Amino acid sequence: MGYQASFRVWRGDVTGGQLHDFTVPVNEGEVVLDIIHRLQATQAPDLAVRWNCKAGKCGSCSAEVNGMPRLMCMTRMSTFDQAETITVTPMRTFPVMRDLVTDVSFNYTKAREIQSFAPPADLAPGEYRMRQVDVERSQEFRKCIECFLCQNTCHAIRDHEDNKQSFAGPRFLMRIAELDMHPLDTADRQRAAQEEHGLGLCNITKCCTEVCPEHIKITDNALIPLKERVVDRKYDPLVWLGNKILRR
Amino acid sequence: MATGTLPPRPSSGTGTRSPGRAQIAARTLRTDSWRKAPTLTVVLLSGWVLYAVISTATQSAYFVKDYHYLSPFSSPCVTASCDPAARDFGAWFGHFPPLLPFAIVVLPLLLSFRLTCYYYRKAYYRAFWQSPPACAVAEPHGRYSGETRWPLILQNSHRYFFYAAVLISVINTYDAILAFHGRDGGFGIGLGTVIMLVNVVLLWAYTLSCHSCRHITGGRLRHFSKHPVRYWVWTQVSKLNARHMQLAWTTLGTLMFTDAYIALVSAGVLGDLRFFH
Numbered sequence: 001m002g003y004q005a006s007f008r009v010w011r012g013d014v015t016g017g018q019l020h021d022f023t024v025p026v027n028e029g030e031v032v033l034d035i036i037h038r039l040q041a042t043q044a045p046d047l048a049v050r051w052n053c054k055a056g057k058c059g060s061c062s063a064e065v066n067g068m069p070r071l072m073c074m075t076r077m078s079t080f081d082q083a084e085t086i087t088v089t090p091m092r093t094f095p096v097m098r099d100l101v102t103d104v105s106f107n108y109t110k111a112r113e114i115q116s117f118a119p120p121a122d123l124a125p126g127e128y129r130m131r132q133v134d135v136e137r138s139q140e141f142r143k144c145i146e147c148f149l150c151q152n153t154c155h156a157i158r159d160h161e162d163n164k165q166s167f168a169g170p171r172f173l174m175r176i177a178e179l180d181m182h183p184l185d186t187a188d189r190q191r192a193a194q195e196e197h198g199l200g201l202c203n204i205t206k207c208c209t210e211v212c213p214e215h216i217k218i219t220d221n222a223l224i225p226l227k228e229r230v231v232d233r234k235y236d237p238l239v240w241l242g243n244k245i246l247r248r
Numbered sequence: 249m250a251t252g253t254l255p256p257r258p259s260s261g262t263g264t265r266s267p268g269r270a271q272i273a274a275r276t277l278r279t280d281s282w283r284k285a286p287t288l289t290v291v292l293l294s295g296w297v298l299y300a301v302i303s304t305a306t307q308s309a310y311f312v313k314d315y316h317y318l319s320p321f322s323s324p325c326v327t328a329s330c331d332p333a334a335r336d337f338g339a340w341f342g343h344f345p346p347l348l349p350f351a352i353v354v355l356p357l358l359l360s361f362r363l364t365c366y367y368y369r370k371a372y373y374r375a376f377w378q379s380p381p382a383c384a385v386a387e388p389h390g391r392y393s394g395e396t397r398w399p400l401i402l403q404n405s406h407r408y409f410f411y412a413a414v415l416i417s418v419i420n421t422y423d424a425i426l427a428f429h430g431r432d433g434g435f436g437i438g439l440g441t442v443i444m445l446v447n448v449v450l451l452w453a454y455t456l457s458c459h460s461c462r463h464i465t466g467g468r469l470r471h472f473s474k475h476p477v478r479y480w481v482w483t484q485v486s487k488l489n490a491r492h493m494q495l496a497w498t499t500l501g502t503l504m505f506t507d508a509y510i511a512l513v514s515a516g517v518l519g520d521l522r523f524f525h
Contacts, residue, residue, distance in 0.1 A: 019272075
């Protein structure tokens with residue numbers, strides 16, 4: 001059964017903006033992105049929104065729905081009360097471009113700062129061999145669709161703009177963890193994670209995990225294991241001593 | 249420092265109100281009950297700490313001599329102030345002054361194990377320090393250095409407190425075994441025995457589900473395939489680790505319940521329900 005929903009959508013650009021009220025028809029089975037598209041088609045033809053697959057796989061339609069970072073295409077209207085006013089804003093961690101579209105280039109900058117996979121020098125492409133159990137561990141991290149909702153919700157940068165220079169954010173710390181767990185990677189990821197990519201700024205409050213639409217256990221399976229690896233390397237005298245003795 | 253190429257931004261305005269971001273005045277636009285979890289955490293953790301302080305500082309009703317029930321809050325009891333029958337590991341210290349907990353040797357270690365625990369960190373950073381109070385809710389602090397500086401850099405010592413917690417769990421296990429004690433000696437089982445046994449099983453589950461344990465047993469490996477035994481152990485610890493939060497809360501409850509039951513039996517308020525001898 002269709003009904004008329006109350007929406008508040010943030011409209012504006014870098015110079016300013018505000019929430020605008022709309023009343024929009026909603027049909028059974030629709031998601032928030034459908035309603036935003038209906039707004040575009042009927043009431044606000046110049047409303048800017050980034051989207052692509054409508055299937056939760058491209059990571060384009062990230063926004064904040066009733067204050068929670070979500071993919072609009074994966075947020076069902078049936079999860080809201082029909083009398084509820086639904087507020088849609090752009091992600092609040094990144095600079096706004098227009099309406100619901102933000103400039104996420106921060107994330108591409110951070111991605112470029114991570115050293116790429118570094119296989120052993122004597123191993124040519126095509127000669128890599130890995131067991132299934134070794135592949136499986138990092139497979140979870142490969143599900144990431146780079147929607148940047150985890151980056152958006154992480155308070156280390158959301159609430160502290162000044163940390164953006166020194167903090168890679170959960171998505172890219174997860175990438176470092178993935179590479180560090182790779183049996184064939186030879187780069188020194190652990191020291192870099194702490195000293196160059198700001199792992200110490202993470203206080204493991206798990207918001208990245210809470211908002212991940214792919215349900216990746218970012219904190220438990222990537223960030224905390226990476227923190228423990230950094231402890232091995234930088235803060236644990238017993239491990240340091242053990243390594244010294246075993247190398248002799 | 250990362251070699252960031254991000255353009256510097258004006259310093260006026262912080263957080264979600266920083267220049268360039270969508271200008272929205274509200275601290276959060278969340279409409280769900282996001283205050284519930286941090287409030288509940290503050291109430292439950294504060295209540296538990298208050299109970300533990302009162303229980304340990306009173307130095308009484310910690311031991312039931314007839315059935316050898318020793319409260320986990322007073323174990324190991326290694327002071328001359330302890331009941332002689334409760335001194336299973338001898339008397340390492342003379343008489344304690346009032347208010348000093350009998351288990352002073354292990355309580356700081358256990359407290360530190362929980363304080364540096366990755367789950368509790370999440371809980372108290374959110375609930376007490378509001379950093380952040382909930383996801384996508386602005387925190388009240390102007391600056392944030394995470395766990396990079398003193399004193400929070402000490403959170404990296406969690407694994408050492410895990411080692412201590414393993415040893416203390418062995419002591420708790422010993423106490424639970426001694427609790428299979430009949431009124432006149434010999435073997436016996438009462439409700440207190442069952443409570444202590446359940447408590448110690450859950451304490452082991454919480455201790456072994458620790459993220460540091462997961463790392464030490466196998467998480468630090470790069471090649472699971474070369475270490476099948478450690479890989480198997482890691483998979484088992486990982487299963488427990490997925491329940492770490494639940495175990496963290498459950499064990500707070502069982503510790504308190506065990507202590508309270510022993511205190512009530514010891515004070516004669518309750519009689520122990522005996523199943524055997």
